[in-house]
Amino acid sequence: MTESLTGTCVTREQIVECARGWLGVPWRHQGRNRSGIDCGGLIIEVAKELGIATSAHDRAGYERLPTLYMLVQHCAKWMRQKTGAEYDVRLPGDVVVMKPNESYPWPSHLGIISKLPSGEIGMLHSNCGTAGMGGGIKGGVIESSYAPWWDRTVAVYEYRGLVGN
Numbered sequence: 001m002t003e004s005l006t007g008t009c010v011t012r013e014q015i016v017e018c019a020r021g022w023l024g025v026p027w028r029h030q031g032r033n034r035s036g037i038d039c040g041g042l043i044i045e046v047a048k049e050l051g052i053a054t055s056a057h058d059r060a061g062y063e064r065l066p067t068l069y070m071l072v073q074h075c076a077k078w079m080r081q082k083t084g085a086e087y088d089v090r091l092p093g094d095v096v097v098m099k100p101n102e103s104y105p106w107p108s109h110l111g112i113i114s115k116l117p118s119g120e121i122g123m124l125h126s127n128c129g130t131a132g133m134g135g136g137i138k139g140g141v142i143e144s145s146y147a148p149w150w151d152r153t154v155a156v157y158e159y160r161g162l163v164g165n
């Protein structure tokens with residue numbers, strides 16, 4: 001376990017269930033409530049709802065398409081980065097940073113790994129509705145099964161305060 005930023009501990013199951021509570025919320029750039037949320041908002045709001053982060057851990061004022069490795073650098077400030085062999089083992093509750101399409105050079109999407117009822121790996125994320133990001137026609141928080149663009153993951157994180165496997 002890594003020390004929580006707030007002293008609160010959570011399980012992977014709690015993270016996934018909390019994120020599922022956001023399913024169907026529409027996508028909105030820099031959104032941070034149930035009227036609209038983006039991928040970064042989902043990551044921070046789940047953490048805040050579980051008591052493992054505060055508004056001080058959020059980042060405001062970012063562009064629609066972040067530049068350089070802003071998402072990776074920001075996540076590294078308040079989550080534990082998985083490296084080496086553990087990087088390749090994606091577990092429910094892990095946060096992934098990825099490049100959803102090849103035409104944009106920088107990582108610009110975040111999601112929370114889940115386990116679907118079928119047993120296969122899934123991802124909870126808020127997308128703007130583009131076909132390349134989970135096949136969604138309508139934007140918002142969805143839980144989708146594996147798609148080839150996930151292979152463009154550039155970093156994997158765990159929330160601090162995680163207990164159990």
